[in-house]
Amino acid sequence: MAEAVPAALGGLFIDGRRVETAERLDVVDPATGRVVGNVARGGVEHVDAAVAAARAAGEGPWGRTTGRDRSKVLLRISELIRENADELVRLESLDVGKPVGLCRPVDVETAAEQYAYCAALAQTMDGSVRSTPFPAHAYTVREPVGVVAAITPFNFPLVLSSTKIAPALAAGNTVVHKPAADTSLSALFMAQLFLDAGVPAGVVNVVTGSGGVVGEALLRHPGVDKVAFTGSTEVGRHAAAVSGQNLTQVTMELGGNAANIVFADADVESAIGAAVKAFVFNTGQFCMGGPRLLVERPLYETVLGILAQAVPGVPLGDPRDPATVVGPLASARQREVVEGYVEQARASGARVVCGGARPELPGDLADGFFYCPTVLADVKSTDPVVAEEVFGPVLTVQPFDSEDEAVEMANGTPYGLAAGLQTRDVARAHRVASRLRAGIVWVNDWALLDPAVPFGGVGASGFGREYGPEALHSYTRTKSVVVSLA
The missing domain is CATH 3.40.309.10 (Aldehyde Dehydrogenase; Chain A, domain 2)
Structure with missing residues (x-):
């Protein structure tokens, strides 16, 4: 019989601390159909707290880190994923029903590689000098977009969170992650690994709960600067429409039928x-x-x-x-x-x-x-x-x-x-x-x-790209500076 979910793992993760809630979500082992534990069911107030923590962290020391410093942190995350591979394999198998023989080389190793790859990308956030016909020195810089709402589905919890959180951190953003309500164990486990790797409190927050409450609150939140969503086409259409009301930047990796x-x-x-x-x-x-x-x-x-x-x-x-x-x-x-x-x-x-x-x-x-x-x-x-x-x-x-x-x-x-x-x-x-x-x-x-090869959809499969330098670009915005020489 599958092991129970550790009680210490079941809380939300906001501003570097576990937050317990009165309402809970059952964790069901797909291999047996049995309830093996529970995790917190977050609400709108928890989303507000997580976004506030992310905003404050972005305006603090994390917002002033260099790409080289962020690279070191991302490499440490990659190392910790491999060091904790046994537990991550156990949690993914327990939560999603993944065969352990595939989970280690596919899910865990892919996530570790993504953080390592983004560690290299973190050092490449360079702008460029542009020539102009007038007497001025013009150049561009790439800046983080701000607070990222990372919303991920049930099928690849660890991998699909890494495709969003790794480039977001590499670019200097902060994150509020909403994993699927049914499969949130690895996200809650990773929250502690981020702290252990040197990610400051508030930079990555995890709010578990339903899409109708937690997901909807993130989509509508005026403090969110970007929504990175993976899920069904039907829900993606809704997410893009709702985010558009605040003109929030979005990327959508949606359904497929290849x-x-x-x-x-x-x-x-x-x-x-x-x-x-x-x-x-x-x-x-x-x-x-x-x-x-x-x-x-x-x-x-x-x-x-x-x-x-x-x-x-x-x-x-x-x-x-x-x-x-x-x-x-x-x-x-x-x-x-x-x-x-x-x-x-x-x-x-x-x-x-x-x-x-x-x-x-x-x-x-x-x-x-x-x-x-x-x-x-x-x-x-x-x-x-x-x-x-x-x-x-x-x-x-x-x-x-x-x-x-x-x-x-x-x-x-x-x-x-x-x-x-x-x-x-x-x-x-x-x-x-x-x-x-x-x-x-x-x-x-x-x-x-x-991680070096981008993927993403066209048509009903969405827009934007995960992996590769293209992923990092979508977590930055370009600023132009023009200094008159006259």
Whole structure:
């Protein structure tokens, strides 16, 4: 049975101190369906206190730190993440149902790398001298935007918080972080690590609670200078509209529904491996996953046959077992959503190649939120399971007859976060990648992500970029100084 959540971890974190609340949020272990602890449920008054603390910290010594000094702090955060890897893996697995065998190299290591990368970026916040036709010395400087509201979803708590907090700190900002109500353990744990690394009190604050209360208060708060949001497209539209009332700067990394195109000249074994990884990774709860597989018709039935044999063999079960690849969905609610899409597709005539049901698991796992990885064929582009973001381990497979048709199908949803293609033809790889409407395109693999490579959406997948120097730019504003020489 999973260990209980430490009581000391359950409070909000405001101005360097734990703050307890009368109202609590249950922490449910997705692998067993059991309540294993609780955390604080914050309110509007806690948001006000956190924003005030962040504002004061930004106007204090932190606001006067050099990029080199911030770099040292960020490097120490990276070191502390690795030093506390065992506990972070345990908390992410307990909170989200992540398999521990993937959590350490993916979630924990990615977060550590992001802080280390942003430590380097912190020393590059240089402006430039500009020539003018009049007698003046003109130059630009880049300044922090101020108080950042970092709002993150349930699927990658540690990673997605790092994509916002690391560049925000590198640029000299202060942060109020609202993690998802269901998965806030690693955010509360990291709050102490920030202090231990030398981040002054008030620079990073964590307020847990519902999106309707805490999230809404942050979006509407006049003391927030920037909203950095990751979540569903529906909620993102609302967040952007509400933030716009205060003309608050926003970046939005929203939903995805990526297509993975397999051309007839692809290495079939490699293509199948990429396709499976693209839809089972993180139990399909991955906005840059590849839930739509488009296969050139000569390979269509071959690919379906291989998937029918390969997918049921992907290890599914206890996320605390290092051999497990597919764990539970993060909540009972999310499993019901996934089941609804599959049943709707089945009723519309889709062929269930494999999966399509809850697995039978022993002991405590019998009540966990598991769902078998599912492959659906004979689907139509208008079916909701194809046209919408399912956010679970479901793969739809459709045939195509030409490159133009494949591109049209791939671009046939409002989303544009990620895309992929599998081919041995180098010219085709570049040609098709240039035509795909997506913020990142993978060729002959999937989910190759690194803090140096930016990603983000177009269309219904949002705007702004995470990772790379581009991320740092979105946490700064440019000031021009023109000194007359006359």
